Amino acid sequence: MDEIDWSILTQLQENSRQTMIELGKKVGLTSPSVTERVRRLEDQGVIKKYGALVAPEKLNKRVTAFILMEPKDCMKYVQFTKEQPDIVECHRIAGMYSYLTKVVTESVHTLEDHINACLEYGKPTTLIVLSSPVEQKAITPSVNE
């Protein structure tokens, strides 16, 4: 992991669909060299996957919410989150509550359905997202490296 690798990572977080030639120009290498470095970053698991970021509101998903949960049975709740298509993230947390779950759904109606479904597993506290001033910032190197 040198600063060229960081430069590659930053670039790919911003745009994963760019040619190795473009990427090479930005980081000062030829395309085979960049390809080799990217391959190593993938093998090391530094790059986990390449994905497309979509706009939920253009796909009839107009409500995003975070749900804080205190489930009675953690295993069953985790299973539930994996099966629910509207749940896009689920984090086990320390502090107040045990889980923080992100839901992207059609409307407040479907959100209510979702919350009702949650009630079987515990006590949900719902935080509806109004806007997202910071959506997906790239991970950058810490100052000392």
Place this chain on the structure above:
Amino acid sequence: MDEIDWSILTQLQENSRQTMIELGKKVGLTSPSVTERVRRLEDQGVIKKYGALVAPEKLNKRVTAFILMEPKDCMKYVQFTKEQPDIVECHRIAGMYSYLTKVVTESVHTLEDHINACLEYGKPTTLIVLSSPVEQKAITPSVNE
């Protein structure tokens, strides 16, 4: 937006670095047709960007946390979240608190520094992430479409 577009979206959320030929085989179209559909999805803003998902723990970022904030001055706090490199998401929320912010940082020490920095803007409540059973599920069509 027909089911072929949805199929394309699902595929690209899973892997944005695949050739239009591969994608075409999966959705039953030739590569120029797929390219045209992808171009339209991009133009419509359905696809916002293509990114690489990285593993923070392999980049010396071993602590992830969500911070619930009740800032005194919202504008100043939003500005702060945009400038802080460790903040990767920030959502304005309804319900308890006004903001939910995601932080990816080196250690509990740097998290503490971050929390101290937050104190200038309001009262932070920190939820440290222990694990993420669901990391980044793809957005899929609602049942009625």
Place this chain on the structure above:
DNA sequence: GATATTATGGATGAAATCGACTGGAGTATT
């Protein structure tokens, strides 16, 4: 049935990939 939209096929240009080669850093040998 006319028209607009979307898909296909083939040709062209660009990018990815592979192998051979080069240069430099580090290490061992004398």
Place this chain on the structure above:
DNA sequence: AATACTCCAGTCGATTTCATCCATAATATC
């Protein structure tokens, strides 16, 4: 300390694969 050896990362050039463009065909719409 100088020389030679090894290893690693990069470059270059050739080949294969892919993206793009355009003309044409198929499909859907009214």
